Amino acid sequence: MRSQLECPQCGTSYPLNEVRYLCNCGGQLDVTHDLLALRTEIKRATFDARHRGAPQPCVQPERDSGVWRYRELILPVPPAAIVSRPEGNTPLYQHPRLSDWVGVDDLLLKHEGENPTGSFKDRGMTVGVTQARWLGACAVACASTGNTSASLAAYAALAGIPSIVFIPQGKIAAGKLAQALAYGAYTLQVAGDFDDAMRLVQHICNEMGIYLLNSLNPFRLEGQKSIIFEIIHGLDWQPPDWIVLPAGNLGNTAAFGKALHELQQLGLIERLPRLAAVQATGANPFYQSYRMGFRQAVTVHAETIATAIRIGAPVSYERAVRSLRWTNGIVTQVSDTEIMDAKAMVDRIGIGCEPASAAAVAGVRKLVSEGIIHPDERVVAVLTGNLLKDPGATVSYHTGEWPDAHFANQPRPIAAQAEEVRRVLEKIL
């Protein structure tokens, strides 16, 4: 077996087709690939050759999916076993008004909110649900702040596997809850927060033999690595100086470091970009650990407008620390006001994102103001989710319910009379 499950802590390995999320020693598992063998088989041209033409009704994963294009580095399954929408192939935007505001000339936005269900979670879920079906799982489950459940529900529906999602009661954005219900997930609203839901789902999955698709699941992280592959491939294999991302449960932070490390081991890139993980000040356990030199993991009671990163006890802590060590990475934090103002700027250039995604942009701006990111460096910020995911947060920002909204665009009530409309419009035109 060339790919396997491996414990980074004690080195024990397990076959890929064994249902397990943790090592016997308690460590979290990696999917590892035989990089030495792949080094001779895989060239940059291997991936260049997998072109995507006009969309066709029958998905050919290697050709159509921005995840499975890199399948040797993701999961070695036969193409017929793959559950794909397809996902990935997301745009890399650039806009002078946003670059000016942030203070970096060469700012690129990798928009993962333009995946099939509106977040990067699809990249992990195509792999996770493929593995679930390959293992013959009777059902799949996750705990979620919203996007994971939306994605799980969609991919499980596509694969014809029942899905169960555990969501914290009342703390999930409307767009995400709507998706879970619409795609047919059995939806459990837990009277507690995300961390409670997380503990419950792990317990129940182990007890009832349901396949767990939280970010603890190593196969999801393999899919999320493709964000990095696609960014660097899209830049003609020239890594940027920085890759900046929002950090909640730390799955992406873990996946990004692993992806970069593997690209370097394979000789596909020479130099590594630095990772910058951005947390909300009200949900900053990783930031606090970072400030202590990662001497210990920290747990907080999380509170932030950015529900996708409202996480107090991040699951992928160890692997995220490893990512920062590999990439000389850093962690920063931004306030909810900074997040919502950054979101308003991203929205106003006509692109848009959900609050958690904007933390990445707010983070770049902060790091520039602190002199850590230089204005002439190339920076890729990852927008993790779509504007439409959380209409409530956007509307409250613009309608005066949000304190210190610096870029609010208030709707204006008006009488149904052409005369008055003209009078008002003449003032602004």
Ligand SMILES: *Cc1c(COP(=O)(O)O)cnc(C)c1O
């Ligand atoms: C899941 C999610 C995050 C957090 O990612 P982690 O891998 O849990 O750190 C950030 N933004 C959005 C939109 C998400 O859906």
Ligand SMILES: [Zn+2]
């Ligand atoms: Zn172990």
